[in-house]
Amino acid sequence: MKLYYAQATCSFAPHVALREAGLPFTLVRYDMAARTLEGGGSLEGINEKGYVPVLELDDGQRLTEVAVILQYVADLRPEARLAPPAGTMERYRLQEWLNFVATEIHKIYWPLFHDGSDAEKAGARAALGRRFGWVERRLGVGPFLMGETFTVADCYLLTVLNWTRAAGIDLATWPGLVDYRKRLSERPAVRAARETEGLVRRG
Template structure:
């Protein structure tokens, strides 16, 4: 498998999952500005949507969209603890969390990457995001991980929350979330993925 990634993007999530599951993969950097891959290809020919992550399978098929990618990867290793089995109520709960993170946190951060948005407008986006962070803080005050034990939703949430310093948002304003981030950051798979992407 080939994982196409760019640093400080949501591709960190499937990257961590690949390492957690000890699956073999090749990591290929994408320049988000030029849309060229490190091995000289036009990334748009791999993913016409133009953004990472993209996972190319051995048969040449390409899978995109973080929540789909991480669930596909988890299903490649039967019995792992990152995701409940397909078809179970717990798997539906996982999908609920992944969708919340995708639509409310990930998409909630997206406008903040645009430096051209005036500060009053950015404040509106931040206020909405802060409400979602308050909700997450309440959920994680009851247990260390979103579903009770470490899994896919935690990996995705960690990835997206790691962008907050870019927007001058202090995670320490939510001590429960700061503790969550420290717990996830201490995992060997997370340290290895972040080091590989920084290289």
Template sequence: MGEAIMKFFHESHGCSLAVDIVAREIGIPLEIVWVDMQRRLLPDGTDLYAINPKGQVPSLQLPDGQFLSEGLAIMQYLVDQRPDSDLASTARGAEKYRVLEWMSFIGSDLHKGGFMPLFKKTTPPDYRPIALQHIAGRLEWLNRHLADRDYLVGDRFTIADAHCYAIVIWTKRHAIDVTPWPRLEAYMARIAARPSVRAAVEAQLVQEALEAKARAAAPEGLRDIAPKAS
């Protein structure tokens, strides 16, 4: 009997992109459930809070029915299902703690400390330059780290690169020019060229286009119900 296909709760431009990249990279098929993050609803009308009390994506329904949240935990769970994959051997070996170090930095400093205020409609306008400065400092640090290496840890792609890509790609969404950090720019292009990344990004773009179409067709008052936070 084959593996049961797990449900993966995803967002059209969310940090959950990293989970999709990792799953594709190691060949674990997932059933994507696109979450309407404006309304915190699943396509069948279920409240997102019923499957993740934090009201966030990513979330993964495990074969025993439980829901696992937090990108780091989900990505580590997935690679642990494929102990012979390249991704897992890096994450298990001596460099495991470096991978965790990067995952923590990307999830806290870059995602929450840097980009989240730019996504929140409730962020006061005069905080925006402070957030941009915070992001620039972190991108500068990434650029320096990438001076003599192709990946964040060791000499191969790990879950840290999937995570980093999924967050740094938001520079495009917020029109942040990355040319001052050429090594980071080259790294992003290198990661973007991976088949797993191309497929995961394409899936998000298709979903985003579908959502834009549905929004345009909706009555005006229903187009933007709740402030969105990433």
């Protein structure tokens, strides 16, 4: 399998999931600033929608959309317990989280990273703040979104929490989320993904 990714973007979530699952994969880097794809070609040539992540399967099929790629990866390695079995109520709970992170957090950042007006940026920060407060309450003292078990929903939430500083949001407002982010960042798969994407500060 091949994951098309861009540094520190939402593709970080499937990148971590692939490592958590212990699956073999290669990476192809998309440079968002230069709009170039490692090895040549264009991102649109890989995904007409023009964005990462794209997971290319060994038979050449390509899968897009973070929430779907995450579940696909989890289902390839059920013993890693990255998602409850399909058809169970717990699986719908996982999908509830994935959809929430995608539509109520991930996409709400848009004006903060794409030259939104000051009013749009303030609105986005306020909306994100309300959602972070709610997530913090839901997390309670449980280590992960689904309780005791780390799942692909955590891969996604961690990814979007990693953007707060760049978006001018002080995560310290939600100490529970600071702890959660720290806890997850210490996982070997997360460390390895950060290292590979060049996100580890040296010296």
